[in-house]
Amino acid sequence: MQATTVRAKDIRLRPTGYGVLFGAVVAAITLGSLNYNNNLGLLLAFLLSGMALASLLHTRRNLTGLQILAATARPVFAGETAVYELLVCAEALPGRSVSFSFQQSPAVCQDMITHLPRRLSLRVPANHRGRLDPGPLRLETRYPFGLFRSVVRIALDLGCLVYPKPVAGAFAAAENQARSGSEGGKEVAGMDDFKGLQPYLPGEPLERIYWKAFSRGQGLQIKQFSGTAGAFIVFDWNSIKSAGVENKISLLCDAVLKAHRFNLVYGLNLPGQSIPPAAGNTHRQGCLKALALFGTAPVPS
Amino acid sequence: MKTADKDVPVIIAALVIAAIPYWVRLPFWISLWCLFFWGYALLAARRKAPPPRPWLRQALIPAGLLGVLGSNDWSLAGNTFVGMLAIMVSLKPLEIETRRDKMITVFLTYFLILTHLLYVNSFFTALHMLVSVCSSTAALIRINHAGAGMPENLKLSVRIMLQALPLTIVMFILFPRIHGHFWGLSNPADYRTGFSERLAPGDISNLARDNGIAFRVDFHGDIPGPEHLYWRGIVYWRFTGQGWERDSRVPPRRGVFAATETVQYTVSLEPHGMRWWFSLDLPESAPRPARLLDDFTLISWRRITRRTVYTLESRRAHHTGPMRFWEAAALELPPQGNPGARALAQQWSRRHREPEAIVAAALLFLKENEFSYTLRPTPLEGDRIDDFLFRTRNGYCEHYASAFAFLMRAAQIPARIVGGYLGGERNPFGNYLIVRQSDAHAWVEVWLPKTGWTRVDPTSVIAPARIRQGSAAALPPAERPIYLSSRYLALLYRYWKPVQFAWDRVNTGWDTWVIGYSRSRQRELLTSGEIMGDPLKRLLVGILILSGAIAAGLGLFYRGLRKSAPVRTEKAPRAYEIFCRKLACITHPRRPEQGPVDFARQVAGQRPDLAERIGEITALYVRLRYGRGGDARDEKRLQKLVKGFKPRKR
Numbered sequence: 001m002q003a004t005t006v007r008a009k010d011i012r013l014r015p016t017g018y019g020v021l022f023g024a025v026v027a028a029i030t031l032g033s034l035n036y037n038n039n040l041g042l043l044l045a046f047l048l049s050g051m052a053l054a055s056l057l058h059t060r061r062n063l064t065g066l067q068i069l070a071a072t073a074r075p076v077f078a079g080e081t082a083v084y085e086l087l088v089c090a091e092a093l094p095g096r097s098v099s100f101s102f103q104q105s106p107a108v109c110q111d112m113i114t115h116l117p118r119r120l121s122l123r124v125p126a127n128h129r130g131r132l133d134p135g136p137l138r139l140e141t142r143y144p145f146g147l148f149r150s151v152v153r154i155a156l157d158l159g160c161l162v163y164p165k166p167v168a169g170a171f172a173a174a175e176n177q178a179r180s181g182s183e184g185g186k187e188v189a190g191m192d193d194f195k196g197l198q199p200y201l202p203g204e205p206l207e208r209i210y211w212k213a214f215s216r217g218q219g220l221q222i223k224q225f226s227g228t229a230g231a232f233i234v235f236d237w238n239s240i241k242s243a244g245v246e247n248k249i250s251l252l253c254d255a256v257l258k259a260h261r262f263n264l265v266y267g268l269n270l271p272g273q274s275i276p277p278a279a280g281n282t283h284r285q286g287c288l289k290a291l292a293l294f295g296t297a298p299v300p301s
Numbered sequence: 302m303k304t305a306d307k308d309v310p311v312i313i314a315a316l317v318i319a320a321i322p323y324w325v326r327l328p329f330w331i332s333l334w335c336l337f338f339w340g341y342a343l344l345a346a347r348r349k350a351p352p353p354r355p356w357l358r359q360a361l362i363p364a365g366l367l368g369v370l371g372s373n374d375w376s377l378a379g380n381t382f383v384g385m386l387a388i389m390v391s392l393k394p395l396e397i398e399t400r401r402d403k404m405i406t407v408f409l410t411y412f413l414i415l416t417h418l419l420y421v422n423s424f425f426t427a428l429h430m431l432v433s434v435c436s437s438t439a440a441l442i443r444i445n446h447a448g449a450g451m452p453e454n455l456k457l458s459v460r461i462m463l464q465a466l467p468l469t470i471v472m473f474i475l476f477p478r479i480h481g482h483f484w485g486l487s488n489p490a491d492y493r494t495g496f497s498e499r500l501a502p503g504d505i506s507n508l509a510r511d512n513g514i515a516f517r518v519d520f521h522g523d524i525p526g527p528e529h530l531y532w533r534g535i536v537y538w539r540f541t542g543q544g545w546e547r548d549s550r551v552p553p554r555r556g557v558f559a560a561t562e563t564v565q566y567t568v569s570l571e572p573h574g575m576r577w578w579f580s581l582d583l584p585e586s587a588p589r590p591a592r593l594l595d596d597f598t599l600i601s602w603r604r605i606t607r608r609t610v611y612t613l614e615s616r617r618a619h620h621t622g623p624m625r626f627w628e629a630a631a632l633e634l635p636p637q638g639n640p641g642a643r644a645l646a647q648q649w650s651r652r653h654r655e656p657e658a659i660v661a662a663a664l665l666f667l668k669e670n671e672f673s674y675t676l677r678p679t680p681l682e683g684d685r686i687d688d689f690l691f692r693t694r695n696g697y698c699e700h701y702a703s704a705f706a707f708l709m710r711a712a713q714i715p716a717r718i719v720g721g722y723l724g725g726e727r728n729p730f731g732n733y734l735i736v737r738q739s740d741a742h743a744w745v746e747v748w749l750p751k752t753g754w755t756r757v758d759p760t761s762v763i764a765p766a767r768i769r770q771g772s773a774a775a776l777p778p779a780e781r782p783i784y785l786s787s788r789y790l791a792l793l794y795r796y797w798k799p800v801q802f803a804w805d806r807v808n809t810g811w812d813t814w815v816i817g818y819s820r821s822r823q824r825e826l827l828t829s830g831e832i833m834g835d836p837l838k839r840l841l842v843g844i845l846i847l848s849g850a851i852a853a854g855l856g857l858f859y860r861g862l863r864k865s866a867p868v869r870t871e872k873a874p875r876a877y878e879i880f881c882r883k884l885a886c887i888t889h890p891r892r893p894e895q896g897p898v899d900f901a902r903q904v905a906g907q908r909p910d911l912a913e914r915i916g917e918i919t920a921l922y923v924r925l926r927y928g929r930g931g932d933a934r935d936e937k938r939l940q941k942l943v944k945g946f947k948p949r950k951r
Binding site: 018021022025029032033034035036037038039040041042043044046047048049050051053054055057058096097111113114115116142143144145146 | 400404405408411412414415418419422426427430434438441442444445446447448449457461462464465466467468469472473476478479607815816817818819854855913916917919920921923924928
C-alpha cells in the first residue's frame, strides 16, 4: 500500500458530550456573572470559552500530518483473530493520545513522537472465511481537553484472508476417495521411503527437520523421502459426502492441512476451479486461498 | 489489585488551589472537612485505604449539607450555597471511578473558582483565578492524555491560556452587558456606609478614625488646590433641635449659573449602600443614572451597591442664581430653644446691615472665644447649640457647622449644612486623589444677595490645618493617629506610604478598567472618537478587531507549522554526543559500530521509563543528520531536549 498522510481537510471535528456539558458550564458562568454584573466572572467565562476554542485547534492539529506508512495482515483461520499490523508516524507535529481502531476492533491508544515510526496492531475477530475487510481505519483524538473529538477515516483497502475453519476427522475418507495418478514415471518427493538428509532451506516443513543431527551440532538438516512420481492425491469436492457447502469446505481445508503436514503431493478439485497436484508452502496457501474465497468472489489470478 | 490512579492527586491538587480563598470565608470546620476527605481520597487512590462504602458516601452528603445550614443559622444566604458547593466538591473525589467522574470534578472546580469571584474582585483574586484555571486545566489535560508528565501538562495549559487571551480580551470589551439583573438578588458584597440621612453630633467624628476609602478621583487636568476640594454629597435642611435632616422634597435643578473655571474629573465611588454621589463644588449636570437636585447634590436612581464610576464637570460659581421660593426652608428654626444663640445672632443683625458682615462677625466670634477642634468633645446637654457655644466650646466639624448654621438662620440669613468630604490624598503614582472616610466633613452654605449660595467653613477658623493637611494633622497631638504621634512609627509610615500608594494604583487601574467596566463605559468606549460615532462604522471596527484578534491567535498557533530553509551544521552531532555521554552514565556506552537508532532501542529496552525521551531525541537527531534536515529551530529544540534530559540511575 501507499503511505497515507492525514490532511487537515479530512478531519471531522465534533464536540463530545463533555464538550456540550462544558458549554453549559460556561453559559451558566456567563449568565450568573452578567446577572451579578461581575466582570471578573465574565472574564473567567470568556477565558474558558477562549481556551475551549484554542483546544479545538489543538485537537484538530493533533491528527494533522499523521502518516500510515504500512499496513498488513497475515491470513488467519475463521474463528481466530485477525491482527492488522500498522506502521504509523507523525510527520511534522507530535500526535498525543491518538486512538486507532477499525469498526470491530478495540481501539489502541498511542502517543506519537515526531519522526519516530510506531508499530501497532489492531485485532479484529475473523468469524467467517473469505476476505475480511475491516473497513476504514479510524483515527480519533480528544486531546487536550476531551471537549472535542477529531476523527478521520482512512480507507486502506486492507483485506485479510480468512481461511475456512478446519473440521478434523475427514482426512481418511478423503484419502480413500482420492484418485491415484498414472503409474510409473519419475520419482517425486513423497513420504514413502526415507532417502537421505539434505541441508534445510527456509520454507520446508518443520516436521521433517532432523533434530538429532541438530543436537549433535551438525546444523539443520532435513529428512528426504522418496515416493513414486505421480503418486498424488486429489481432494475432490464431489467425493465428499457431507451436507452443506461450508462443512465441505471445512473438511477440505482440514485435508489440505494434513496433506501439507505429511508432505503429500495433493491437488484440489472445486466446482469451476481445479488446482493441479503439488506440494510446498505456496501450494498450501494457494489451496487455502481457493477454499477461503470459494463461492464468495471471483478468484483473483 | 488495581494500580494507583494517578489522575486523582492532580485533580485534588487543583481542588485545593481553587479552594484556598475559602479558608478565610467559610467556617473552619468546612475547611477541615474538605482537607480530611481529600486526604482520604488520595489514600484511596493509592490503594492504601479502602474506598468508602456507597451507603457511607450517601450518608455523608446530607450530613455535610445540614452542618453547613446549621452553621449559617439555617438561612439560605450566599455563604450557605458556597458551603454546600464545598461539601459536594469535598466528597466528589471519593467516588472517582471513571473518566466521567474525573471530568465532572474538574468542571465543579471551575464553578468553585467562580463562586469566589462573586465575593471579592481584587487584583489578587484575578491572579488567583488565573493560577487556579491553569491548574484545573492541567488536570483536565492529565485526564485526557495519560502519557505526559505534569510539567508538560502545566506548560500546555499556560500555552492554551495565552492563545485564548486575545479572544478573551476582545470578548470582554465587546460582549453586551446589561443594566440591572435577570433575577432578583442581593449583592453578596458588603459595603461601608459613610453618611446617613441625618446629621447628629458625633456622626462624622466616628468616621474620622475610619481609614476606608470613600472614593477615588481622577482629574482630567491639574488637581485643584486643597482649599477647593470640597466634595459635596448631602445637604441638610431641617434643624430638629438634636441634629439636622435631609429634605427629600428638593426639586431637580433647572437652568445654569454664572461660573468660571471648569474642572473635569472621574470619580470611582466605593459602594456605600445609599443613593448619593459625591461631586466637587458645584456640579453642572449629572450623567445617568443620577440626577442633579436644586441644592447641587447628585442622587442616583439606585442604591450604590457596587463600585460606580462616573465623570463629572464642576464649575466655580460667581452666582448661583436667585433664591427659589422653596428655599425659604433655609430660614426655618424651631419656635423655641437655644435662647443664647438667638440673642447673639439678633445682636449681630442689629449691629450690621450687610449679611457678609454678619458672617464675618460670627466667624470672629468662633475665632476669639477659644474654641478647640477635637474628636472627643464634651457631651452636650439641654439646648445643644447654646451649650456648645457658651459652655463646652470644643467639637468636631459637625458641631461648628451646626452651630454656625443655627446662628445664621437666627440672624435671618438663609443657611444650610453640606455633608461630604474635604481634601484627599494625591497618589504620586497615578496623579489621582484618594478620599477616605476620615476626610468626612461638614460645612455651611449661606445665601448672600451678591453671590448666591456661598460656602462658609467655620472649621477653617478653628483649625486651619484641617484644610491644608487633612483631619489627622488638625487634631490635638494626643488625638492624632499613632502613626503620626510616635516618631519611629512616623518614620516607618513614611516608607510604608509609597508602597501603599503603589498598590492602590495597581488596584485602581484594575478596578477602573476591569471591574468597573459596565454597559455605560462600554458604550462610552465604543462611541468615543469620530470613527466610532457611526453605528455602521462601529460594527465594522468591531469586526476588524475581532478578526484581527483571531488572526493573531491563529498566527501564534500555526507558527510552529511554518518551515524555513533547512540547514545542516555541526550543532546537532555535538548535542547528540552530549546526549550519549549522559546515557553512558546509566547504561553501557554506545559501541562505535552501533547506530543511533540501534543504540536508542537498546537503552529503551533497559529503561522503558526513558524510552519516550530517548526516542524523541534520537528521531530528531537522525532527521537532522541523515534525513531531510531541518531548520535552526529544530536544532535549538534538539539542544534544549538534550539539555533537559537528566537520566537518573536506578
